Amino acid sequence: MDRKKEREEASFEAGIKLGALFHQFIGTPVSEENADILERAMESCMKLQPFVIDSEVTINRDKLRRAISEFGYTSLSGELLSAKVRVKVGKEEITAVLQWDDEKKYPLMRLVD
Amino acid sequence: MDRKKEREEASFEAGIKLGALFHQFIGTPVSEENADILERAMESCMKLQPFVIDSEVTINRDKLRRAISEFGYTSLSGELLSAKVRVKVGKEEITAVLQWDDEKKYPLMRLVD
Amino acid sequence: MDRKKEREEASFEAGIKLGALFHQFIGTPVSEENADILERAMESCMKLQPFVIDSEVTINRDKLRRAISEFGYTSLSGELLSAKVRVKVGKEEITAVLQWDDEKKYPLMRLVD
Amino acid sequence: MDRKKEREEASFEAGIKLGALFHQFIGTPVSEENADILERAMESCMKLQPFVIDSEVTINRDKLRRAISEFGYTSLSGELLSAKVRVKVGKEEITAVLQWDDEKKYPLMRLVD
Numbered sequence: 414m415d416r417k418k419e420r421e422e423a424s425f426e427a428g429i430k431l432g433a434l435f436h437q438f439i440g441t442p443v444s445e446e447n448a449d450i451l452e453r454a455m456e457s458c459m460k461l462q463p464f465v466i467d468s469e470v471t472i473n474r475d476k477l478r479r480a481i482s483e484f485g486y487t488s489l490s491g492e493l494l495s496a497k498v499r500v501k502v503g504k505e506e507i508t509a510v511l512q513w514d515d516e517k518k519y520p521l522m523r524l525v526d
Numbered sequence: 527m528d529r530k531k532e533r534e535e536a537s538f539e540a541g542i543k544l545g546a547l548f549h550q551f552i553g554t555p556v557s558e559e560n561a562d563i564l565e566r567a568m569e570s571c572m573k574l575q576p577f578v579i580d581s582e583v584t585i586n587r588d589k590l591r592r593a594i595s596e597f598g599y600t601s602l603s604g605e606l607l608s609a610k611v612r613v614k615v616g617k618e619e620i621t622a623v624l625q626w627d628d629e630k631k632y633p634l635m636r637l638v639d
Numbered sequence: 640m641d642r643k644k645e646r647e648e649a650s651f652e653a654g655i656k657l658g659a660l661f662h663q664f665i666g667t668p669v670s671e672e673n674a675d676i677l678e679r680a681m682e683s684c685m686k687l688q689p690f691v692i693d694s695e696v697t698i699n700r701d702k703l704r705r706a707i708s709e710f711g712y713t714s715l716s717g718e719l720l721s722a723k724v725r726v727k728v729g730k731e732e733i734t735a736v737l738q739w740d741d742e743k744k745y746p747l748m749r750l751v752d
Numbered sequence: 753m754d755r756k757k758e759r760e761e762a763s764f765e766a767g768i769k770l771g772a773l774f775h776q777f778i779g780t781p782v783s784e785e786n787a788d789i790l791e792r793a794m795e796s797c798m799k800l801q802p803f804v805i806d807s808e809v810t811i812n813r814d815k816l817r818r819a820i821s822e823f824g825y826t827s828l829s830g831e832l833l834s835a836k837v838r839v840k841v842g843k844e845e846i847t848a849v850l851q852w853d854d855e856k857k858y859p860l861m862r863l864v865d
Contacts, residue, residue, distance in 0.1 A: 425767040425861075427764060427767065428769075428771065429767040431768060432772035434771075436775040439553035441684055442685075442688055450679055453680075454679075459668075461668045461711065462668055509764065518594075518596065519597055523764075530643065534650040535750065537648070538749075540651060541651040541658065542657060542658035544658065545659035545660075545662070546661065547662075550777075550779055555797040555801055560800060563789065563792055563793050563796055564793055566789055567789050567790055570789055570790070571786065572781075574783055574785065575823070597801070599801070635655055637647065665778055708857040709857065709858060714830055745821040745823055746827070
């Protein structure tokens with residue numbers, strides 16, 4: 414596979430991982446009590462997948478505190494979640510991130526250099 | 527099974543259906559364009575399940591419009607979703623509802639008479 | 640609330656928790672490497688929810704090994720998952736379980752004594 | 753943006769859509785009764801997302817019939833699901849597919865020409 418094709422494949426794989434993360438875990442019950450273990454569990458799920466060489470998932474604690482319901486927890490939402498994934502296909506490495514964009518009201522996913 | 531046991535089983539089954547609905551579909555991409563078909567699809571999923579005799583799912587269109595991102599849609603959230611399910615076990619019928627509670631900041635599920 | 644009503648409410652709440660667990664986490668990437676942390680994360684999510692006094696989630700390791708794909712993991716499915724949840728409403732405690740039923744080909748949820 | 757960068761972005765976006773589809777909808781209750789509406793609902797969700805110009809989702813009816821439980825339906829699994837998505841970024845169009853691979857026991861996602 415040539416380098417150009419490898420970069421396309423790596424971009425594709427990075428997209429799969431972020432789309433998967435968001436749509437698998439949005440809705441999950443979360444509070445400050447289990448935010449750590451959820452972050453680690455989500456990272457572990459990304460790392461199992463093909464071509465992933467590193468992953469980082471963060472639940473924003475400030476926003477989490479503000480979102481807590483009367484019952485002491487909330488459902489994980491796009492506002493609270495950010496992630497970074499690094500994939501490698503052949504010789505090409507690509508990093509992609511998920512981050513809430515307040516202006517766009519959107520969990521933006523993008524390739525980064 | 528006696529009537530008392532039947533009511534407990536029916537309550538249990540109603541709970542399963544609302545918990546399932548919420549956690550299956552929260553996060554789904556939604557706009558005014560596909561809100562109808564999503565409502566029908568969600569109802570169809572509830573109606574397949576054991577003991578369900580009726581179901582109704584509604585996506586709040588006012589809140590939906592306000593939640594729309596710069597990209598013309600949003601992710602289905604607890605704020606937008608309400609549902610009613612009717613289950614029957616033996617001779618006992620039970621109705622349960624899911625409805626966002628603004629004060630509690632919570633997608634409240636409860637048995638109704 | 641009288642005891643009869645409390646038992647119905649407890650049954651309802653137990654149903655919510657098992658329906659939620661199944662439909663939130665089915666599809667999650669899992670292997671022997673992250674089965675432990677996933678079990679703990681799923682339990683933590685159940686324990687956050689109202690009225691839950693205990694929860695236990697198990698991923699069947701034998702079935703997991705047999706389900707592993709060429710890429711070294713699989714998607715969490717009903718065949719692999721079992722759970723127990725204990726809820727208390729007022730003075731009434733109820734236990735419910737989720738367990739795959741091979742004959743019925745179904746992730747059976749039921750109240751237990 | 754140059755054409756090379758556009759192809760990478762398009763590949764990334766295609767990956768997001770397939771990862772999202774799989775992890776949002778796996779677990780959904782499905783039978784022959786609601787397979788049609790589920791397919792349309794899933795396609796509608798893909799079409800809402802940025803850069804998508806076409807999408808097609810198919811639930812394999814033969815496999816569906818064989819997976820049906822004693823209760824007349826099953827949970828949507830990777831074995832049953834296939835999809836195609838076409839995205840366009842700038843001047844570059846990319847098609848990607850999701851298809852179960854029996855040998856690999858895996859819901860393979862790949863870029864196609």
